[in-house]
Amino acid sequence: MTDQEIIQGIDKALLEEFEFNADDMRPEAALGETLGLDSLDYVDMVIVLERAFSFKIRDEEAIRKIRTLGDIHAFVIGKYRQQEREA
Amino acid sequence: MQMRRVVVTGMGAVSPFGRGVECLMANLTAGQSAVTAVPELARITGLRSWVAARVPGIDPKQIPRKFRRSMSSMSVFATLASYDAIAQAGLTPEACTSGDLGVVIGSTIGPTQVIEEFFRDFFTDRSLERMRSTLFFQIMNHSCATNVAQALDITGRILAPAAACSTGCQAVGYGYELIAMGKQEFLLCGGADEFHPLSAATFDVMTAASTRYNDCPRRTPRPFDHDRDGVVCGEGSGILLLESLESARRRGARILAEVLGFATVTDPISIANPGAESMATCMQKALLDGGLAPGDIDYVNAHATATLQGDPAECEAILRVFGDGIPVSSLKGHLGHTMAASGALELIATVEMLNRGTLLPTLNLDAVDPSCAGVRHVRGVEAIPIQRAVKNSFALGGVNSSLIVGRYAYD
Numbered sequence: 001m002t003d004q005e006i007i008q009g010i011d012k013a014l015l016e017e018f019e020f021n022a023d024d025m026r027p028e029a030a031l032g033e034t035l036g037l038d039s040l041d042y043v044d045m046v047i048v049l050e051r052a053f054s055f056k057i058r059d060e061e062a063i064r065k066i067r068t069l070g071d072i073h074a075f076v077i078g079k080y081r082q083q084e085r086e087a
Numbered sequence: 088m089q090m091r092r093v094v095v096t097g098m099g100a101v102s103p104f105g106r107g108v109e110c111l112m113a114n115l116t117a118g119q120s121a122v123t124a125v126p127e128l129a130r131i132t133g134l135r136s137w138v139a140a141r142v143p144g145i146d147p148k149q150i151p152r153k154f155r156r157s158m159s160s161m162s163v164f165a166t167l168a169s170y171d172a173i174a175q176a177g178l179t180p181e182a183c184t185s186g187d188l189g190v191v192i193g194s195t196i197g198p199t200q201v202i203e204e205f206f207r208d209f210f211t212d213r214s215l216e217r218m219r220s221t222l223f224f225q226i227m228n229h230s231c232a233t234n235v236a237q238a239l240d241i242t243g244r245i246l247a248p249a250a251a252c253s254t255g256c257q258a259v260g261y262g263y264e265l266i267a268m269g270k271q272e273f274l275l276c277g278g279a280d281e282f283h284p285l286s287a288a289t290f291d292v293m294t295a296a297s298t299r300y301n302d303c304p305r306r307t308p309r310p311f312d313h314d315r316d317g318v319v320c321g322e323g324s325g326i327l328l329l330e331s332l333e334s335a336r337r338r339g340a341r342i343l344a345e346v347l348g349f350a351t352v353t354d355p356i357s358i359a360n361p362g363a364e365s366m367a368t369c370m371q372k373a374l375l376d377g378g379l380a381p382g383d384i385d386y387v388n389a390h391a392t393a394t395l396q397g398d399p400a401e402c403e404a405i406l407r408v409f410g411d412g413i414p415v416s417s418l419k420g421h422l423g424h425t426m427a428a429s430g431a432l433e434l435i436a437t438v439e440m441l442n443r444g445t446l447l448p449t450l451n452l453d454a455v456d457p458s459c460a461g462v463r464h465v466r467g468v469e470a471i472p473i474q475r476a477v478k479n480s481f482a483l484g485g486v487n488s489s490l491i492v493g494r495y496a497y498d
Contacts, residue, residue, distance in 0.1 A: 018152065019148075019152045036153070039220075040156070040220040040221060041156075041220075043219075043220035044156075044219055044220050044221070047216075047217055047218075047219065050216070050217075051217070056216070058216065
């Protein structure tokens with residue numbers, strides 16, 4: 001899977017779950033201020049990503065530093081590549 | 088204590104006919120049935136009742152996702168009905184957040200479908216890693232009440248009565264008492280429930296569910312009829328906006344009805360089987376509460392779910408309290424039994440009957456059963472001006488409740 005395909009997969013999963021306005025889904029979009037996610041949504045976002053990419057990320061320290069949609073893209077791409085290397 | 092008068096100024100209905108009081112009344116008046124065959128029920132081993140009255144055509148996305156994420160279907164029904172009740176009453180957003188508005192809405196149990204789906208997933212590997220953060224908010228006992236409060240920014244009291252089929256009636260009754268005592272200025276009151284096969288199974292296991300009309304669902308349930316064979320489960324929500332008379336007059340709100348009396352009692356003779364004596368006591372206490380005599384009542388909207396035991400018991404109780412001349416009908420033939428919503432939905436229809444001067448009949452009552460004879464059954468739409476009506480709800484668990492509503496006479 002290319003990075004672009006991973007990003008598309010992330011955006012599709014999050015769009016379906018959180019019903020974002022597609023125009024707001026820019027990499028620099030802040031998850032809280034721009035996209036309107038709160039603490040409950042952060043929990044469910046992890047579950048949505050785990051389901052979409054078949055990995056476990058709930059206890060990853062890096063998750064807590066995510067602030068923007070671009071942060072999610074970078075984190076998931078990194079995790080996905082790591083999983084590929086370990087496979 | 089000086090009690091205040093309490094009136095209804097808004098109503099919202101999500102019924103097995105769809106959304107809206109007009110939709111409800113149009114279908115009831117036309118003698119329509121909301122009962123349909125549910126094929127999935129036929130595939131459940133041991134379940135013999137394959138019919139239900141489901142809510143059609145509701146779009147949950149009318150509720151913003153921020154609020155909808157913590158709602159099961161019953162909270163969606165209650166919220167949409169509450170939106171409509173608030174709109175009809177003309178209550179402003181400022182009034183919602185003032186602390187003067189509270190919520191009294193209950194359900195029979197939590198949403199069984201949500202709980203089923205959670206445990207189906209959980210038992211695959213006994214993992215909680217896929218558990219959504221909003222699960223608890225959908226299944227907690229006060230889910231409907233608190234979801235309505237969140238969606239409408241309501242800051243007053245919350246009460247979530249749970250008394251099965253008496254829930255809706257009790258909610259309005261408790262709301263009436265709170266406003267009469269001056270504890271709240273406005274209350275959204277009612278009940279909500281969503282259908283699950285377990286609802287039908289609950290009655291079927293007690294041989295109280297309708298099983299003989301699976302191939303002709305519109306012919307069941309049949310309250311008071313010789314060929315009745317039990318309950319048909321339904322779903323929906325009925326919500327009434329109650330407020331003090333002074334408040335309604337001050338706001339210039341249109342008054343739809345006045346709540347005149349309420350009583351709720353427990354019948355300990357059986358947790359499952361209804362008794363006429365307690366039902367009669369309940370209606371008498373409601374009359375006493377309103378300072379009314381039996382002769383002041385023009386119509387009884389019966390609980391009558393079409394069970395073999397419940398219908399005759401209610402007829403006996405009505406006969407004992409009101410005699411043989413008072414018109415009686417049940418709306419279960421049209422709506423099925425919408426459980427916690429039934430008391431409120433049928434009360435809404437009763438308020439409409441008061442205002443329209445029209446009595447609605449019992450659908451599917453073709454031949455009155457001898458055990459239900461003696462009272463004056465409404466057999467067709469009747470144009471009769473009525474001033475006051477009793478609404479009964481009698482629940483499993485021996486919880487009986489009766490409300491009295493009347494036309495409000497403007498000065």
